[in-house]
Amino acid sequence: MRLRDAFLLAAVAALASGAPARGQxxxxxxxxxxxxxxxxxxxxxxxxxxxxxxxxxxxxxxxxxxxxxxxxxxxxxxxxxxxxxxxxxxxxxxxxxxxxxxxxxxxxxxxxxxxxxxxxxxxxxxxxxTATRFVAKKDKGLDKTDDLKGRTVVSTSGTTNIRQINEINTARSLGMKILPAKDHAEAFLMVETGRADAFVMDDVLLASLVAGSKTPDAYTISSEAQSKPExxxxxxxxxxxxxxxxxxxxxxxxxxxxxxxxxxxxxxxxxxxxxxxxxxxxxxxxxxxxxxxxxxxxxxxxx
The missing domain is CATH 3.40.190.10 (Periplasmic binding protein-like II)
Known part of the structure; x- marks a missing residue:
């Protein structure tokens, strides 16, 4: 038993130190x-x-x-x-x-x-x-989730954000047309060119896209979040x-x-x-x- 106990103690010590035990x-x-x-x-x-x-x-x-x-x-x-x-x-x-x-x-x-x-x-x-919000052109006057009723909205394929906005659309019967984009750049371009009214994504990513755009002052990010902090x-x-x-x-x-x-x-x-x-x-x-x-x-x- 003593030999066995000594071995167990050595193994525990090795694991605690982050190093593999001898022979492991x-x-x-x-x-x-x-x-x-x-x-x-x-x-x-x-x-x-x-x-x-x-x-x-x-x-x-x-x-x-x-x-x-x-x-x-x-x-x-x-x-x-x-x-x-x-x-x-x-x-x-x-x-x-x-x-x-x-x-x-x-x-x-x-x-x-x-x-x-x-x-x-x-x-x-x-x-x-972060939290999910949307970006839109200021002249559209969109700020709250309910403002998106009947609007064309884009989000990036494979993200939690597109799932969230689809769930909100169904739960609130907002009648949004939700389009998937292959990446964030394509989604923002759709808002920039008028093919979508809003882009739903993590707020920090929206901030970066706005800051890097040709006309940052032309856009606004929603004050209302569509998710809890993530x-x-x-x-x-x-x-x-x-x-x-x-x-x-x-x-x-x-x-x-x-x-x-x-x-x-x-x-x-x-x-x-x-x-x-x-x-x-x-x-x-x-x-x-x-x-x-x-x-x-x-x-x-x-x-």
Whole structure:
């Protein structure tokens, strides 16, 4: 019994330190990354400021930088001298399938962490809180949800937002014509060109699209939200506890540190590439609490 107890104590100590116990083999994503000497990041091309292409068509952004920090942590955890960071573009529709089938290891964009998605993928600690609203041209006089009655509304395919507006349309019998767009840029263009009266999406993404438009003063974002506050998180494969532990530790350390606040300010309160737009979104009290107490909860009440 003494020998057995000693072994159990050693195993518990090894797990507590985050290091694999002697003889314990790597599994899941950690094994995949070590065997390949590479980790693959899924990025978005137009989710400003989270993950998008700069003037040189290179991925940049707030969530993208977080993923690079995570990649560094994975490299250190695996004690690799070299580890390639591969990049793979994703869309709202492809991001979950590409995580699930192993094409990408981290999805770095503007993905809402909710109970439905947690059935298909895992999330690390929340890096942003948003809510669903709509953008419209000011001259249309649209501000409240009921103002959309009988209007043509667009939202991005594969998002929680298009599901929410469809549910609201049915519940309130608003008679909206709801159109799917392949990405945020196409959806905003539909409002810009008059093919849609409003674009329903996460408010921070709408703010970035307005700030980057030709005539920012021509648009308004609804004062009424179509959802409760929702958490964004970096997505990873489901049921891969060892990899999630490394990612959670890395993101928690970043968010609690001065570097985490500086990273937020860089992308939300300062001019960002390629056009030097400024979203002017200082960290909210809820975000400050989320950074001080990192959580991967999908429940808006947790924030």
């Amino acid at each position: 083999e790597l599994t899941g994503t950690l094994k995949k990354v070590k065997d390949a000497g590479a980790i693959t990041i899924g990025y978005r091309d137009s989710s400003v400021p989270f993950s998008y292409l700069d003037g040189n068509q290179k991925p940049v952004g707030y969530a993208y930088e977080i993923c690079l920090k995570v990649a560094d942590a994975v490299k250190a955890h695996l004690k690799l001298d070299k580890m390639e960071v591969k990049l793979n573009p994703v869309t709202s529709a492809t991001r979950i399938p590409l995580i699930a089938n192993g094409t990408i290891d981290l999805e770095c964009g503007s993905t809402t962490n909710n109970p439905d998605r947690q059935k298909q993928a895992a999330f690390t600690n929340t890096h942003f809180l 958490p964004y998180g970096i997505m990873l494969r489901k049921d891969d506890a060892p990899f999630k532990a490394v990612v959670d530790e890395a993101t928690a350390a970043l968010y609690k540190s001065p570097e985490g606040k500086a990273l937020y300010e860089k992308w939300f309160t300062q001019a960002i590439p390629p056009r030097g737009i400024n979203l002017k979104l200082p960290m909210s009290e809820a975000m400050q609490k989320a950074f001080a107490n990192p959580s991967d909860s999908p429940d808006p009440a947790a924030y």
